[in-house]
Amino acid sequence: MQLSSLVARLPYPSHAVQRALAVAAIITQGGIGVTGSIVRVTGSGLGCPTWPQCFPGSMTPVEHPEYAMLNQWVEYGNRLLTFVVVAVAAACVVVAWRVFLDHPGRTRLLALAWVMPAGVVVQALIGGITVMTHLLWWTVAIHFLASTILVWLAVLLHRAFTEGDEPPRPRVPTRSRPVLGALVAALAGTL
Template structure:
């Protein structure tokens, strides 16, 4: 039989994880994606970007850092090793999703998408080292990590809902406003990446090329987009109130507002205290939380019902009637 040659199918024959286990495995991938962003930031902020001056080995003669390389070599090499940890976590999510009966292909596809993003970013990270921390490649390295976080979050979301076609819970103009919010947040993160590429924390104590713009001017543009995102968040909350939108969606908007306020405070503190390393690292962590909170808003504006083939989850959800989008539309 063809399946006997498939290791994942063989595992599925002998292991049937619960729906909760699959959900937790997907959540672990989200957490690991955040860890990768934060530890990557730590490499840059501790000037360890070239702690291992070559790739894929640490030096031309050694796979691992040597004592002469000091703490910077250890930090850079440790960050490289986290790629394997990330692969293991993503691999567990893939295996759990594949072994779950009934098998949901949408979940395994999200898992494999994460795997290939991790592999691609690992190669890009090596190119970053070989090019002496080219700021454009460093920025791309971060943005690809944000893409990993996006896919991981989508997989986690899908583990908590059915495999049926998405049903909108609000009318189209409300959904469009939510996607404008996502677009503005995307621009905010990209501009923040340019600030990083032009700013003083280059990733190494030696001279490293920077993006040739005034980082203070780009910071002002970054702040302008912060206000745009906050304004869109507040506007979306009022709109959801006006159309009697889903309570979950309104809660997600409130959560986003709180995260934005906290991130704004951190941003101002780091600017007026001349970019201390710890505060900048905290700001990177906050950027992950902002992006997660932003993505959860449009995801709360639709639902995916359970189908009979989804198994026990379908029976558990049957007692909870789905909100009729026609009722929501009638309130506009």
């Protein structure tokens, strides 16, 4: 049986469910960024010195003379949150797919939903590289920037869930668009 036909059998998600999942995507993507920052601030980035295992032969923290247990658990907690992010991302894909099946014009919604799990995979790979390079500053910076981009895309996903099927219409007045563009450029430069 085709996966599309299984998704089509699901009940059509209410607008409340769609919005709740989109908000959950924003919260989990932002949350993983915050916990990643806590890892960095506490110096816990090598609390689990290998990837994907915490220590060779163990997925979880173990007593080790070189690594404080607090640092291990901070890093391990950040890694565990990834599973929540994956679950929310997967739910976003299923719900967006279900909406798309009834409204084939909603390709933007489906594409943004698929970015969420793809982003998790990319972030896991970047995180692995970051650990394997012993936290080289530029790998940490890329890891953080990827998180900020995923939060932004989660906000766009929220917007896509609430758009409806009508043709798009500009909401920012024409005279304000250059200011908005300058703000976006300034934020990108800051990041």
